[in-house]
Amino acid sequence: MNILILQASPNLKGSTAILADEFARGARDAGHSVTRVDVDRLDIAPCTGCVACGYEGPCVQHDDMDALRKQILAADMLVLATPLYYYGMAAQLKCVIDRFCSANASITAKRMRSALLTVAWNVDDWTFDALEAHYDTLVRYLSWRDCGRVLGYGCGTTGMTRRSRFPKEAYELGRGL
DSSP states (O other), X not given: OEXXXXXXXXXXXXXXXXXXXXXXXHHHXXXXXEEEEEGGGSOOOOOOOOOTTTTSSOOSOOSTHHHHHHHHHHOSEEEEEEEOBTXXXXXXXXXXXXXXXXXXXXXXXXXXXXXXXXXXXXXXXXXXXXXXXXXXXXXXXXXOEEXXXXXXXXXXXXXXXXXXXXXXHHHHHHHTO
């Protein structure tokens, strides 16, 4: 299986990256091909809502989303890896997802697998409720098949994350595919 991880944290060695890398290691150990894209390093403008794409491209904007779109459509699975920022995904990932508009029918038709990897400083039981609701809506709308999620409660620093059970959970999620 061809897996594409959309890693949203600007901190390329932070807690989100730790989970993404452990997931990738597990998936590779299971024989899958994995590519991690650090979306904050891409030049992707927000969707303008012009709908000139007709929900199936091409987008009138020509930026790094052109190449990323090809990677997305070549993937069998998308992994959304994001820190929790004010109870939602990082803006860098949200911008990419908004631009799915120009490939909406193709993404939906693929019936891709998906997973969610996320971290937060918070440990309240409701910490990830809004993010999970958004992810569940994407899964439903885009006809994805959710393969699981790792919700890294109490992962405010890389040290906290490394000492937690969540890197192992991310590895096991990837390995179990």
